[in-house]
Amino acid sequence: xxxxxxxxxxxRRKYRVFNKKKIVxxxxxxxxxxPFVIIADNCWGGSVYQWYDRPYNSPFVGLAxxxxxxxxxxxxxxxxxxxKLVFQNTSKYLFTGRLLNYPLGLLDDIEIHFVHYKNxxxxxxxxxxxKERMLKESNKDNYFFKMCDEWKADxxxxxxxxxxxxxxxITFAQGDKEIVSRSNHIKIKERHKRxxxxxxxxxKLFKISFLYFDLTEWLLSSKMKRTTFRK
Numbered sequence: 199x200x201x202x203x204x205x206x207x208x209x210r211r212k213y214r215v216f217n218k219k220k221i222v223x224x225x226x227x228x229x230x231x232x233p234f235v236i237i238a239d240n241c242w243g244g245s246v247y248q249w250y251d252r253p254y255n256s257p258f259v260g261l262a263x264x265x266x267x268x269x270x271x272x273x274x275x276x277x278x279x280x281x282k283l284v285f286q287n288t289s290k291y292l293f294t295g296r297l298l299n300y301p302l303g304l305l306d307d308i309e310i311h312f313v314h315y316k317n318x319x320x321x322x323x324x325x326x327x328x329k330e331r332m333l334k335e336s337n338k339d340n341y342f343f344k345m346c347d348e349w350k351a352d353x354x355x356x357x358x359x360x361x362x363x364x365x366x367x368i369t370f371a372q373g374d375k376e377i378v379s380r381s382n383h384i385k386i387k388e389r390h391k392r393x394x395x396x397x398x399x400x401x402k403l404f405k406i407s408f409l410y411f412d413l414t415e416w417l418l419s420s421k422m423k424r425t426t427f428r429k
Contacts, residue, residue, distance in 0.1 A: 203387070210426070211405060225414045226250060234417045235335050237275075238344040239268045239351070241314070241400030246413070249404070255331040257324070260314035262400075264291055265351025267308045269358050272343055279333075281305045283325055285318040291350070339365055342417065346370040346403060347396045353377050366420050368411075370397050382422050384410045 214221060235256050236243035244259040263271065271278050283303045290309065292298070301321040303310035312321040335341070343366060345351060345359050356369050356377050371377060372395055373385040386397045388406055397403050407413060412423040 229414055229418055232418055233335055233340045235332050235341045237341060239263045240348055242344055242404045245401055245404035254328045257328040262311045262313050262349050264349045265355040268345055269355055271308050272362055278305045278308055342366040344368050347372060372396050
């Protein structure tokens, strides 16, 4: 049964890749000029912009945020976005004294891991430019927040996220984990290649998201419409 499922997923993903231009054209026609801002805790957000061929109007692209930091960020979003981004070499989440091979930014007490940036200068320049674009969208109803369990977000953190007074939010977690049943929480069958007990990395997670829910419908109407894998 599992082998058949993997074969089905493989075929659906390949079909989507080979027919991307046609699919994106239809989805963009449906979405039209609907504005949206993606605030994600990993690379899933950047993949959304790439899929719809839209400019990054969010600074949360090409980076990652640990679960507890992401909860604090979202809880006091305007406060943290008013803070200046500064950089340091070590993280509280890693062994003391271990140097990172990517820039690590701080917004007050929140760590922003710029995992796909070469140096602090590049990270700072792109953060400021994309943050400026984001702030032009003043309607918070057009902000979409996404969280998953890849960066050490446990069940308690996911529950806290769902309790926040945010209109548009979604979570993904590996299917073996238990969380209070919510319409905007998705259990993912696929696993991370390294960690095994979390969902795949942000890019891979985006590539399989269409199997679980209709992203275009969510961005258009804020409604969570399940697709092939409904549970």
